[in-house]
Each structure stands twice: as structure tokens, then as C-alpha cells.
Amino acid sequence: MSIEKAQFVSWFRSASPYIHVHRGKTFVIQVNDKVIHSDEFTGLVHDLALLTNLGIKLALVFGTRDSIESYLDEKQANSEYHNDIRITDADTMEFAKEVAGRLLMDIQAGLSMGLGNTPMSNAEIRVNTGNYVSAKPMGIIDGVNYEFTGKTRHIDVDAMLDKLANGEIIVLPPVGYSITGEAYNLPAVAMAADVAIALQADKLIYFMEKDQQAVFMGEKQANQLNQAEAQGLLTRVDGRSDSYFCLKNAIEACDNGVERVHMLNQEQDGAILNELFSRDGSGLMITTSAYDVVRKATSDDIGGILDLIKPLEQQGILVKRSREKLELEANCFTILIRDGVIIGCVGLYPHPDDKVAEVACLAVHPDYHNDGCGNQLLDEIENEARRLDINQLFVLTTQTEHWFLERGFNEASPGNLPIEKQALYNYHRNAKVLIKKFEV
Ligand SMILES: CC(C)(COP(=O)(O)OP(=O)(O)OC[C@H]1O[C@@H](n2cnc3c(N)ncnc32)[C@H](O)[C@@H]1OP(=O)(O)O)[C@@H](O)C(=O)NCCC(=O)NCCS
Incomplete structure (x- = not known):
């Protein structure tokens, strides 16, 4: 959401009770590549700039799924999926590396852009990226070989915390490197949960496709679920859907010490600011704290x-x-x-x-x-x-x-x-x- 200078004072006044609650906290945010290529991306960049300047530490994990799909479509090829996770062959892995590099540059460019006519107009955001995540192959599950699809092996938490404490936004592509020097394609949703758990982040925030997120919002009037309620919801969601995979990882994060996971509609302008700085929020929150x-x-x-x-x-x-x-x-x-x-x-x-x-x-x-x-x-x-x-x-x-x-x-x-x-x-x-x- 672009909050222009003229609107900032009234926004700040309504948000001020929540600002001190979030200051100094660590949030891991997951976005998919569709957002990065959409009109909403500029608004999201403004929101991230604002959050950083309010003293919130941010790690951003982005996905590459849509770009890989388009690439495969062009080649009239298909990826196979098992348990909603892509099986990455050698050729697709080469493209995944290429697209991750490109998206990383797009994000860095976005975060470097001048935010003229916004309260952040002179704010410089330092972006950091690195080989913080090492990976291992997903291996063979149910007899299915996932090839270059990997899972997180280790996260260099100290190095990440150091950068975050320095006010830098860490941007992570969904790629991890093995100690044998190979790159693996990691499901971004799972990787974001792993990073949040490793950092013991205060929040994990998923930006989801509108339809996928709507599955949750129809379920309950309240926008807050405890872990048991979230587990109940998981049994009612289609096990092959992105919603299921996201909710499963959200619960996993909560089970492992992440206090709050938010699921937001990526098409809603200002979703993250509404969620964090208003009483009713805009998405669904799963919380480990007592209800x-x-x-x-x-x-x-x-x-x-x-x-x-x-x-x-x-x-x-x-x-x-x-x-x-x-x-x-x-x-x-x-x-x-x-x-x-x-x-x-x-x-x-x-x-x-x-x-x-x-x-x-x-x-x-x-x-x-x-x-x-x-x-x-x-x-x-x-x-x-x-x-x-x-x-x-x-x-x-x-x-x-x-x-x-x-x-x-x-x-x-x-x-x-x-x-x-x-x-x-x-x-x-x-x-x-x-x-x-x-x-x-
Ligand atoms: C005032 C009171 C209700 C705040 O409750 P709370 O749930 O801790 O408040 P919040 O979490 O919303 O806010 C916490 C912030 O308020 C600050 N704060 C707490 N008491 C304060 C006080 N007396 N004066 C100024 N700031 C105070 C805290 O330092 C914290 O700020 P920080 O985040 O910068 O460190 C609570 O401290 C209390 O019950 N006090 C005793 C009763 C009282 O004084 N009531 C008012 C009668 S008119």
C-alpha cells in the first residue's frame, strides 16, 4: 500500500498502539513470484520499507513456481508433482536457478527504488542475500524420486541474525546448496517455515493466492485460530491443494516455537499493514498463545x-x-x-x-x-x-x-x-x- 505523505499522520495515529508491539521483532515473509510480477509489488515494497523503518527485522523468502510453470508450458513440458511438491529434473533445475537469480534481482531493484512522495522517500533499505540455507535431496518417497527437489538441511542462524540486527532485509531464493556443491530446488512455503523456526521468528507471514486463502476465511468468523483449531481445519482442507500445504507448514512452524503465522491474500492492497496494525486484521492468524x-x-x-x-x-x-x-x-x-x-x-x-x-x-x-x-x-x-x-x-x-x-x-x-x-x-x-x- 503506498501511504502518501499526506495520509501518513492519520495512518500513524491509528497504527501507533500496535507499533511498539512489533518493534524489534523478527518476521519471515513468504511471497510467490506472481506477486513480484504484479501491480501489487510496488505497494508491497512500500510496506516492507515501512516495516523495516519501524524497527521490524525482515527475512523474505520468494517462490519460483509460476515462472517455472510458464517455462515448462513454453517447452510444452510438464513437471510431475507428488504430495503437491514438484519433482525437479536436471533441466528444470537449471531453469529454477536462472529464474531465482532473475527474481532476486527484481526484488533487489524494487527494494532499491526511490519511494518518492511517501514517508519513506529518503529511506535506504539494505538488502542482503547469501548461502544461509544448505539443502539435501528430498530423496525417494513412496518410491518416487524427487531428483533435484530438496529440503532444508541447515540454516546459518547466527549469520542471519547478525544481518537482521544490522537493519538489513534478507532475501532468500528457494534454492539451497548441498555440501557436495549441488543446488536444490526447495518448496518456498516449507523453506519459509524452516527459516522461521530456525530464527525462532515472532511471525511467519504467507502471502497466498486469493482463492487459496479464501478457503480459510470462509471457515470461521474469527480471524484467529489456536493450534488445535488449525489442526481441525487441516482435516477439512483438500489434501492436494496449496492451502493444505501452506496450513500444514504453518502448523509445523507453530509446533516448533513460531508464535504466530498469518495467511494473507496477496491481491489485497496493504494486507500486511492491515493485519499488523489494526485490531481486526485482514487475514487468518494461527497462534500458539492462549486464546x-x-x-x-x-x-x-x-x-x-x-x-x-x-x-x-x-x-x-x-x-x-x-x-x-x-x-x-x-x-x-x-x-x-x-x-x-x-x-x-x-x-x-x-x-x-x-x-x-x-x-x-x-x-x-x-x-x-x-x-x-x-x-x-x-x-x-x-x-x-x-x-x-x-x-x-x-x-x-x-x-x-x-x-x-x-x-x-x-x-x-x-x-x-x-x-x-x-x-x-x-x-x-x-x-x-x-x-x-x-x-x-
Ligand atoms: C497500564 C497498563 C494497563 C498497561 O498494560 P499492558 O498490557 O502492559 O500495556 P501494553 O502492552 O498495551 O503496553 C505496554 C507499554 O506501555 C508501557 N507502560 C506500562 N505502564 C506504563 C506507565 N505507567 N506509564 C507509561 N508507560 C507504561 C510499557 O513500558 C510498554 O512500553 P514499551 O513497549 O515501550 O516497553 C498496566 O501497566 C497496568 O495494569 N498498570 C497498573 C494499573 C494502571 O496504572 N492503570 C491505569 C489507571 S488510570
């Missing part, structure tokens, strides 16, 4: 909320609330539940006549700090407030001023509060008043 539920509280949840906020009340961080008061106000609360335990809460108290609402009692259990839970809760009540036709939030805080300022709140004074709230303002506590106006 979170965010919902409105009921009176049954008051015990869990009290457990969470009591220590903070005792430290004077939160104002004391009695059980009775909480029970009366339960419907003002939104809670975040992980594995059945309430690990976060926040209250929204509307003053409908003034079209403003108070954010209160925001708390996340200390075991889960710095994982975006606070953001998630704030997002949730901001959406709720908008639905209630509220156009301004306020919060009174003694120790969390900067957290709110970084999320679009601005300093105000007690005089800016609704009249009934002004009367209750405790000058002894001297809490800061912060206000966030919604853009109309």
Missing part, C-alpha cells in the same frame, strides 16, 4: 475483577471500589480473559448528555504486561464509545499519564470534565486529567 476472549463483564465476573484490582488499589494506583459498587457497575466493565482467567479489565462510564465517557480502572495482571493487553482493552472500549455516539474520552490518572499520552490522549484540566465529575474531583489525589477526542 483471548474480550467481552463485557457480568456480576459473575466481579470476584475475578476484584482479584485483579485489589493490589493496585492497595498501592493507591486505582481508586478503591467496593464489591457492591462493582456489582452495580458490572455492565460498565470490559474484561480480557485468557485460559478462563480474567487478566485485564477496564471500565467505560458514559456521560451521554456531554457525549463524553470516562475510562477508569484499566488494569492488566503484571504477569501479562507489555503484551498489548492494555492496548486491546483500550481499543475495545474506544469502539464501544464510538458505538454509543461518544466523541471524547477522559481519564484521571496518577501514574499512567504517559501510557495514555502515547495513545492519543492529551493533557487537560479538571475544568474540562463534565460538571458532575468536576464536583467529585479529588484535589488531594491531584490526578492528571487526560482527554482523547475522536476524529469525526
Whole structure:
């Protein structure tokens, strides 16, 4: 997606709660050659430039399948497949090397292009590539000899991490070299999973054909699956399809320590930015982390909320609330539940006549700090407030001023509060008043 300079400020404002979550993280991204030859490629280059400049470490694995297919078509030849993996003969391997080299240059050219009229206009992206992946032959499976189709043998993780730490984007062709000096054609989807596992990447991101990705999106309303749900989905997907192969590798990556795998539609402009920097995302995410539920509280949840906020009340961080008061106000609360335990809460108290609402009692259990839970809760009540036709939030805080300022709140004074709230303002506590106006 080309975010032009003029749009950048508003994009940055909406994305800012997510930026700190991703900064310093390592993502492995897999694209196929169709994307590289499409109109969407320029937009993707802009997105990758933006991600790098936000401090995200990127390794890009590209595929060569379409180019090889066209080459074979021209020659009126066919590749044989077994288990959805091409059997690469010597002639096709020669072409695979040629096309990998060409695509590598196309990608490097793309990543070197000036990004005029975008916020990245003077940003230089350093691209790195190398023999990080060694391979071995896939061998003979079910009596079928895969010839020059290989699989990953070893990944030079230290060397890759070194380059990534240096801010370089690593671009990897789907070719691995054996210690006997031969090159092997690697299935890019599997190779990307291997690289993500070896690097213990925070995310593996697959860009998929629209139709293949749609297979997943129709399956479930939510855009998030845990590993067990993903395994269930695998049994319902056609075992000969690209979707199956991709999902199988995604699960494999999750099973081996990659926390999140995203499957995005490669034809959707800005898919990666939408997925990473918005609450609802744009694709399907498979996650190893426990499944979170965010919902409105009921009176049954008051015990869990009290457990969470009591220590903070005792430290004077939160104002004391009695059980009775909480029970009366339960419907003002939104809670975040992980594995059945309430690990976060926040209250929204509307003053409908003034079209403003108070954010209160925001708390996340200390075991889960710095994982975006606070953001998630704030997002949730901001959406709720908008639905209630509220156009301004306020919060009174003694120790969390900067957290709110970084999320679009601005300093105000007690005089800016609704009249009934002004009367209750405790000058002894001297809490800061912060206000966030919604853009109309
Ligand atoms: C404030 C709070 C809800 C944030 O929850 P969280 O899930 O850790 O928040 P997120 O993961 O979304 O954000 C983490 C970021 O906020 C920063 N942060 C946490 N507390 C902060 C504070 N008091 N002031 C400024 N920044 C703070 C963290 O350092 C981290 O920033 P980093 O990524 O740059 O290191 C949590 O720290 C908490 O429960 N605090 C005690 C209760 C409280 O103060 N509530 C506010 C009452 S008005």
C-alpha cells in the first residue's frame, strides 16, 4: 500500500498502539513470484520499507513456481508433482536457478527504488542475500524420486541474525546448496517455515493466492485460530491443494516455537499493514498463545475483577471500589480473559448528555504486561464509545499519564470534565486529567 505523505499522520495515529508491539521483532515473509510480477509489488515494497523503518527485522523468502510453470508450458513440458511438491529434473533445475537469480534481482531493484512522495522517500533499505540455507535431496518417497527437489538441511542462524540486527532485509531464493556443491530446488512455503523456526521468528507471514486463502476465511468468523483449531481445519482442507500445504507448514512452524503465522491474500492492497496494525486484521492468524476472549463483564465476573484490582488499589494506583459498587457497575466493565482467567479489565462510564465517557480502572495482571493487553482493552472500549455516539474520552490518572499520552490522549484540566465529575474531583489525589477526542 503506498501511504502518501499526506495520509501518513492519520495512518500513524491509528497504527501507533500496535507499533511498539512489533518493534524489534523478527518476521519471515513468504511471497510467490506472481506477486513480484504484479501491480501489487510496488505497494508491497512500500510496506516492507515501512516495516523495516519501524524497527521490524525482515527475512523474505520468494517462490519460483509460476515462472517455472510458464517455462515448462513454453517447452510444452510438464513437471510431475507428488504430495503437491514438484519433482525437479536436471533441466528444470537449471531453469529454477536462472529464474531465482532473475527474481532476486527484481526484488533487489524494487527494494532499491526511490519511494518518492511517501514517508519513506529518503529511506535506504539494505538488502542482503547469501548461502544461509544448505539443502539435501528430498530423496525417494513412496518410491518416487524427487531428483533435484530438496529440503532444508541447515540454516546459518547466527549469520542471519547478525544481518537482521544490522537493519538489513534478507532475501532468500528457494534454492539451497548441498555440501557436495549441488543446488536444490526447495518448496518456498516449507523453506519459509524452516527459516522461521530456525530464527525462532515472532511471525511467519504467507502471502497466498486469493482463492487459496479464501478457503480459510470462509471457515470461521474469527480471524484467529489456536493450534488445535488449525489442526481441525487441516482435516477439512483438500489434501492436494496449496492451502493444505501452506496450513500444514504453518502448523509445523507453530509446533516448533513460531508464535504466530498469518495467511494473507496477496491481491489485497496493504494486507500486511492491515493485519499488523489494526485490531481486526485482514487475514487468518494461527497462534500458539492462549486464546483471548474480550467481552463485557457480568456480576459473575466481579470476584475475578476484584482479584485483579485489589493490589493496585492497595498501592493507591486505582481508586478503591467496593464489591457492591462493582456489582452495580458490572455492565460498565470490559474484561480480557485468557485460559478462563480474567487478566485485564477496564471500565467505560458514559456521560451521554456531554457525549463524553470516562475510562477508569484499566488494569492488566503484571504477569501479562507489555503484551498489548492494555492496548486491546483500550481499543475495545474506544469502539464501544464510538458505538454509543461518544466523541471524547477522559481519564484521571496518577501514574499512567504517559501510557495514555502515547495513545492519543492529551493533557487537560479538571475544568474540562463534565460538571458532575468536576464536583467529585479529588484535589488531594491531584490526578492528571487526560482527554482523547475522536476524529469525526
Ligand atoms: C497500564 C497498563 C494497563 C498497561 O498494560 P499492558 O498490557 O502492559 O500495556 P501494553 O502492552 O498495551 O503496553 C505496554 C507499554 O506501555 C508501557 N507502560 C506500562 N505502564 C506504563 C506507565 N505507567 N506509564 C507509561 N508507560 C507504561 C510499557 O513500558 C510498554 O512500553 P514499551 O513497549 O515501550 O516497553 C498496566 O501497566 C497496568 O495494569 N498498570 C497498573 C494499573 C494502571 O496504572 N492503570 C491505569 C489507571 S488510570
